[in-house]
Amino acid sequence: MDISTFIQLLLSGLLLGGIYAMVAVGLALCFGVLGLLNLAHGAFLVLAGFVFQAVYSLWPTGALASFIMVPVFFAGLGWLAFRCLLQSSLKRSTQSFLVPALLITLGLAFILEELTSVLWDRSMAGIVSQFGTIRWGPIYLPGNRLVVLILMLAISLGLQQWLSRTDSGRRLRALSQEPTGAALVGVSLTQVTGIAFALATALAAVAGLFYVTLFTVSPHLGLPLTLKALFIVVISGSGSLTRPLAGGLALGTLETMLATPFGANWANVLSIGLLLACLCWRPQGLFVGKKNTC
Amino acid sequence: MLISEATGRQPKQFGLLLISLSVSAVLLLLVPNLWGDYARILLFTILLSVIMAVSYDVVGGLLGYLYLGHGLFFGLGAYITALALKHGQPLPVALLLAACSTLPVAATLSFPLFRLHGAVFALATLGLLLLGGQLASNLPDVTGGAAGLSLPPNPYPLLNYSLALLITLAAVSTHWLLCESTLGLQLSSIQESEDMAESIGINSGRAKRLALIISAVPAAMAGGLYAREISFVIPAEAFGLENSLAPLLMCLLFKPGTTWGPLLGALVLSTAQEFIWTTFPSFRLSLYGILFVFIGMQRAKRS
Numbered sequence: 188m189d190i191s192t193f194i195q196l197l198l199s200g201l202l203l204g205g206i207y208a209m210v211a212v213g214l215a216l217c218f219g220v221l222g223l224l225n226l227a228h229g230a231f232l233v234l235a236g237f238v239f240q241a242v243y244s245l246w247p248t249g250a251l252a253s254f255i256m257v258p259v260f261f262a263g264l265g266w267l268a269f270r271c272l273l274q275s276s277l278k279r280s281t282q283s284f285l286v287p288a289l290l291i292t293l294g295l296a297f298i299l300e301e302l303t304s305v306l307w308d309r310s311m312a313g314i315v316s317q318f319g320t321i322r323w324g325p326i327y328l329p330g331n332r333l334v335v336l337i338l339m340l341a342i343s344l345g346l347q348q349w350l351s352r353t354d355s356g357r358r359l360r361a362l363s364q365e366p367t368g369a370a371l372v373g374v375s376l377t378q379v380t381g382i383a384f385a386l387a388t389a390l391a392a393v394a395g396l397f398y399v400t401l402f403t404v405s406p407h408l409g410l411p412l413t414l415k416a417l418f419i420v421v422i423s424g425s426g427s428l429t430r431p432l433a434g435g436l437a438l439g440t441l442e443t444m445l446a447t448p449f450g451a452n453w454a455n456v457l458s459i460g461l462l463l464a465c466l467c468w469r470p471q472g473l474f475v476g477k478k479n480t481c
Numbered sequence: 482m483l484i485s486e487a488t489g490r491q492p493k494q495f496g497l498l499l500i501s502l503s504v505s506a507v508l509l510l511l512v513p514n515l516w517g518d519y520a521r522i523l524l525f526t527i528l529l530s531v532i533m534a535v536s537y538d539v540v541g542g543l544l545g546y547l548y549l550g551h552g553l554f555f556g557l558g559a560y561i562t563a564l565a566l567k568h569g570q571p572l573p574v575a576l577l578l579a580a581c582s583t584l585p586v587a588a589t590l591s592f593p594l595f596r597l598h599g600a601v602f603a604l605a606t607l608g609l610l611l612l613g614g615q616l617a618s619n620l621p622d623v624t625g626g627a628a629g630l631s632l633p634p635n636p637y638p639l640l641n642y643s644l645a646l647l648i649t650l651a652a653v654s655t656h657w658l659l660c661e662s663t664l665g666l667q668l669s670s671i672q673e674s675e676d677m678a679e680s681i682g683i684n685s686g687r688a689k690r691l692a693l694i695i696s697a698v699p700a701a702m703a704g705g706l707y708a709r710e711i712s713f714v715i716p717a718e719a720f721g722l723e724n725s726l727a728p729l730l731m732c733l734l735f736k737p738g739t740t741w742g743p744l745l746g747a748l749v750l751s752t753a754q755e756f757i758w759t760t761f762p763s764f765r766l767s768l769y770g771i772l773f774v775f776i777g778m779q780r781a782k783r784s
Binding site (some may be wrong): 264276284288295426456464470 | 601773
């Protein structure tokens with residue numbers, strides 16, 4: 188493998204990794220605050236991809252507007268799903284909430300998946316590149332990918348700023364670090380968790396938009412994608428957003444690199460196997476020192 | 482004291498159960514002769530559901546884990562049986578082979594899996610199921626890849642049906658015996674509190690490993706029966722999510738951890754499936770989804 192192929196692979200690996208990272212960060216947001224492992228996350232992503240493609244084909248000039256509208260719409264949808272399905276089951280202890288929440292979100296994932304495949308008739312969606320290709324020496328970078336790369340960076344920076352600067356971001360971090368203490372100083376669990384869930388769903392929608400611009404989405408993509416991202420989140424341990432971000436990037440890069448010698452299918456098998464092995468090796472998270480069962 | 486009580490009332494009740502099950506099995510054996518092929522296939526499907534639900538209950542009900550990997554052993558059994566049949570083995574031998582080769586797989590997997598608890602255990606078992614499907618479609622030399630394995634048509638449909646009856650009988654009575662046995666009580670006490678169970682001297686690791694093995698073997702045989710009945714095994718069906726999720730729903734629908742709970746759940750759900758899904762074929766998944774949401778909300782209220 189010469190150097191330019193390597194860089195080319197690294198770039199596409201980082202793009203796939205960027206999608207994993209965005210999915211994982213959304214999931215980590217919910218896991219950190221609520222202790223919720225949301226299996227419906229990928230279904231939201233896929234639905235957003237299809238919605239964006241439909242809007243785009245109807246109204247091609249409004250791509251930018253729909254790029255903002257779709258995540259906002261999905262934030263509302265996520266908030267609604269949280270209020271209707273999950274909030275009533277939310278208890279003081281997150282431990283007893285984990286397993287029922289897994290069942291509820293799995294059900295939600297099925298409903299959304301079927302909705303997508305009925306509405307779009309089991310087809311695939313993808314968007315043809317709008318921008319030209321940028322050439323820099325022997326390296327080619329399609330414009331779509333460059334735009335996505337820049338937007339991904341911008342969104343993760345924005346998220347970081349939101350968490351550290353704004354009031355609602357601080358409430359969220361307080362709740363995930365010390366739930367009892369946060370409740371004592373008046374942070375409302377239901378309000379903050381609702382915001383976290385809505386934000387996570389919006390992030391899933393953004394990841395869906397990126398996915399549909401880079402690759403093609405099919406209705407059955409959701410669950411495997413969610414599962415991989417959830418593994419990353421659990422392995423990273425709760426209470427951090429940078430670790431899932433890095434984990435997602437690493438997994439995407441690794442998968443793309445492995446796909447060259449072994450083929451895409453084996454790369455997938457290897458990545459799931461690796462994640463499972465890490466999970467069983469250190470169930471409390473790779474970077475967590477003391478043992479806490481979860 | 483609990484154990485002696487349980488073992489004390491064991492023989493009489495077990496006798497009754499065995500007699501009633503055998504009588505119903507003999508009656509069911511007559512069904513294909515009376516009502517023909519449709520009735521046989523319908524009953525066969527219901528019997529498979531019963532095997533899957535009752536064996537699922539050992540880990541999902543008695544032990545109380547949220548377990549999403551039951552379909553892994555179903556798929557494994559389906560492939561092993563299909564391969565054995567392809568090499569000219571008779572059906573009973575093929576099924577036995579499937580059961581015997583699932584045993585070490587379940588035993589090996591139980592070591593890493595039971596390091597995990599709760600939701601992470603559920604995720605890992607779901608991951609294993611996906612991994613099984615991926616492996617089956619990536620090994621075309623052995624499994625025929627995504628195109629699957631096809632078998633010659635079933636020469637003795639009645640043999641398959643009677644074996645299904647026999648295995649159902651065995652699975653249900655094993656479950657009943659297990660509920661009343663020391664191991665069953667150990668599993669229930671681990672469900673209540675693992676630390677407490679360990680502190681009174683229960684080897685929880687051993688109990689959980691045994692539970693997974695006892696649960697996996699009938700599932701593999703159900704998979705084998707399925708492979709023979711359909712004569713066609715593909716990864717998407719053999720390792721499909723439904724094979725894990727349907728038993729879970731059947732088990733949780735009534736009273737998990739009892740023999741009658743999953744039995745009744747399997748009867749009700751698989752009959753309902755037959756009639757609802759022939760009417761609304763495109764809403765299969767949503768129906769599962771709604772049931773999952775419902776059961777999850779119920780569970781959250783209880784805990």
